[in-house]
Every structure is written in structure tokens, then in C-alpha cells.
Amino acid sequence: MARLGMQHPIIQAPMAGTSTPQLAAAVSNAGGLGSVGIGAYGVEQAEQHVAQTHALTARAFNVNLFCHRNAAADVQREAAWLEYLAPEFERFGAAPPTALRCIYASAVGNPPLQAMLLRQRPQVVSFHFGLPEASFIEALRQAGTTTMACATSLDEALQIQQAGVDVIVAQGMEAGGHRGCFDPEQDRLLSSLALVQILVRHTRLPVVAAGGIMDGAGIAAALQVGACAVQMGTAFILCPESAASPAYRAELQSDRAYDTGITAAISGRPARGMVNRLHLLGRGYGQALPGYPMVYDAGKALHQAASAQGSSDYAAHWAGQGAPLARAMPAADLVATLARELNAQARA
Numbered sequence: 639m640a641r642l643g644m645q646h647p648i649i650q651a652p653m654a655g656t657s658t659p660q661l662a663a664a665v666s667n668a669g670g671l672g673s674v675g676i677g678a679y680g681v682e683q684a685e686q687h688v689a690q691t692h693a694l695t696a697r698a699f700n701v702n703l704f705c706h707r708n709a710a711a712d713v714q715r716e717a718a719w720l721e722y723l724a725p726e727f728e729r730f731g732a733a734p735p736t737a738l739r740c741i742y743a744s745a746v747g748n749p750p751l752q753a754m755l756l757r758q759r760p761q762v763v764s765f766h767f768g769l770p771e772a773s774f775i776e777a778l779r780q781a782g783t784t785t786m787a788c789a790t791s792l793d794e795a796l797q798i799q800q801a802g803v804d805v806i807v808a809q810g811m812e813a814g815g816h817r818g819c820f821d822p823e824q825d826r827l828l829s830s831l832a833l834v835q836i837l838v839r840h841t842r843l844p845v846v847a848a849g850g851i852m853d854g855a856g857i858a859a860a861l862q863v864g865a866c867a868v869q870m871g872t873a874f875i876l877c878p879e880s881a882a883s884p885a886y887r888a889e890l891q892s893d894r895a896y897d898t899g900i901t902a903a904i905s906g907r908p909a910r911g912m913v914n915r916l917h918l919l920g921r922g923y924g925q926a927l928p929g930y931p932m933v934y935d936a937g938k939a940l941h942q943a944a945s946a947q948g949s950s951d952y953a954a955h956w957a958g959q960g961a962p963l964a965r966a967m968p969a970a971d972l973v974a975t976l977a978r979e980l981n982a983q984a985r986a
């Protein structure tokens with residue numbers, strides 16, 4: 639972490655759709671490591687995002703890629719899910735889409751995206767949902783880029799180590815946003831502290847703790863069990879530099895923050911967010927869902943129809959179990975506060 643110029647062991651998590659160049663740069667400029675999540679963008683928009691972050695900070699920052707295996711289209715499953723959701727669209731006088739699209743391209747097997755990263759040369763590149771090709775990891779290594787990958791189990795961590803990635807992000811089940819599992823069917827739902835300890839014991843790589851860490855005491859606990867740093871997402875959502883909507887911010891500051899749950903009904907992959915009507919519809923659906931990101935296409939269409947009428951019943955308001963502890967303050971102040979709290983723990 640020192641070689642990245644970090645003064646504090648704090649990584650602001652990449653949050654596709656919520657993290658921004660302004661947020662990442664503010665965190666890096668304050669001595670942490672900021673991240674931008676470009677998993678939801680096409681190459682052109684992703685490149686603008688990365689270039690904008692470069693323009694806002696001379697310090698290291700992280701760019702995060704989605705490495706999912708594209709689910710095969712399944713017309714029957716997709717039609718059944720859309721039929722199930724049709725009454726929900728009707729509530730807002732809207733019609734469901736006639737078919738679902740694969741709205742996010744994976745970084746795996748994506749030479750234009752990989753070439754963009756090698757051109758833009760962010761100091762850190764991280765992977766979620768799996769790993770890219772060995773050739774891309776090697777090209778990043780040769781370019782002097784530090785790589786990180788998310789593991790939710792020892793098995794995934796060993797694959798990350800074997801692939802020559804530099805750092806493991808140990809994501810516990812407390813975490814907000816998508817579970818980084820390579821295969822969601824194999825999810826063991828380990829908690830952050832247990833996972834960090836297992837990975838520290840059985841791998842040779844530095845381990846970053848992610849999930850439910852909201853303050854200096856949480857950071858100290860993660861460091862105490864062997865993490866080299868923490869990755870915090872939910873704690874940064876209320877920063878003015880994030881792209882969170884007013885409705886998202888209001889919900890995170892309400893009692894709704896006490897009720898988070900993991901659902902695949904919003905995107906097609908399990909993710910933790912504040913429980914809403916779409917979570918509940920998912921729980922009541924007795925059949926197999928279509929794949930990721932096809933389910934997201936339906937969820938976004940439903941959210942668009944509902945939000946136009948002031949409802950966030952179907953929103954992807956991701957948040958971790960620590961959500962009620964989120965604080966609204968500028969990112970630089972939050973990093974300074976976390977560092978101060980961490981130092982106070984060290985002195986105690």
C-alpha cells in the first residue's frame with residue numbers, strides 16, 4: 639500500500655453508478671485510495687471516467703472491472719420473469735419490455751476495454767465477479783499496474799493468487815452491493831472477519847477487508863485480524879461527491895437502513911441493498927431467475943417507470959449491514975475522520 643502513496647489504509651470501494659471521478663480523486667487526495675467502478679459503462683464512457691479521474695488527482699487511484707461470465711440467453715425464463723413483473727409495470731401505467739438485453743459487457747474477452755486500461759494506465763486495476771484472461775493480467779503487470787481481485791471464499795482467493803494478481807479483496811457477506819463470487823451458486827456467505835483470517839492464514843498475498851466497516855474501530859478490527867487495509871463502500875455513499883440520488887440518500891438516512899438483504903431479483907446476481915418491493919417479489923418467485931445482467935434490464939425499466947412517479951420501490955439502493963452508521967460529509971473529511979478514529983484506537 640505504501641508503494642501506492644497511501645497515507646491511510648483506506649480504500650473507497652468502486653461503486654458502479656455511485657462512485658464518481660470526484661469521489662475517487664477526493665479520497666486519493668486525502669491520503670486513501672479512491673476507486674471508480676466502470677463495470678456499467680461502454681468503453682468510451684469508461685475512458686472518459688478514467689481520464690477525468692486522472693485530471694482530478696496526481697495520486698494513485700483504482701479502476702474496477704466486472705469479469706462476469708455472460709449468462710446464456712434463456713427466452714423462456716426471461717418471458718416468465720417479465721410476465722411475473724407485468725402487474726408491477728401496470729401500477730405505473732407502463733408496459734414491460736418485450737425482451738431482455740445483456741446490458742453490461744464483461745471485461746473478459748473484451749480487447750477494446752483492456753486496451754483502454756493499458757492506454758490510460760491507472761495505478762491500480764481491480765476485478766469483480768472473477769478474473770480476466772492471464773494475458774491481460776500479465777500486460778497490466780508489465781505496465782507497472784497493481785492488480786486486486788475480490789474473493790468471497792478461500793477457493794476464489796487461491797485462484798486469484800495462482801493468476802498472479804497482487805492483492806486480494808476479502809468481501810464478507812455484510813458488504814453492500816454485488817457479491818463478488820465467481821459463481822453465485824457456490825456462495826458460502828462468509829463474514830468479513832472470518833474470511834480475512836482464513837485468507838491471511840492460507841494465502842501469501844496482502845488481504846484487504848471489505849464488508850460492514852464504517853468507522854475507525856471497524857478498520858482497527860480488520861487490521862487486528864491481519865488485513866493490510868480496508869475497502870469501504872456504504873460509508874462513502876452519503877458523501878456529496880457520490881452520484882447517489884436524493885431518494886437513495888434519504889433512504890440510507892432513514893430506518894430503512896436497518897433492513898438490508900441479499901437478492902438476485904434486481905440484477906440477476908446476488909447483491910445486498912435496502913430491502914424494497916423488488917426484493918420481496920424475488921422472495922415470492924418460485925422459479926429460476928434469468929441471468930445477470932438480463933434481470934437488471936427488467937429491474938432498471940421498472941425503476942424508471944416507478945421513479946418517474948416518485949417511487950423507489952424497485953431501486954438498486956445497495957447498502958451493507960453497516961448502513962445505519964453511514965455519515966454524510968465530504969469525502970476528504972470522512973477520510974480524515976476515519977484516520978483520526980483509527981489513530982485513537984491505536985492509542986487506546
Ligand SMILES: Cc1cc2nc3c(=O)[nH]c(=O)nc-3n(C[C@H](O)[C@H](O)[C@H](O)COP(=O)(O)O)c2cc1C
Binds near residue numbers: 654870956959
Ligand atoms: C453502491 C455500491 C456499489 C458497488 N459497486 C461495486 C462495483 O462496481 N465493483 C466492485 O468491485 N464492488 C462494488 N461494490 C462492493 C464494494 O466493492 C465492497 O465490497 C463493499 O462496499 C464493502 O461493503 P460495505 O458497503 O459494507 O463497505 C459496491 C458496493 C456498494 C455499496
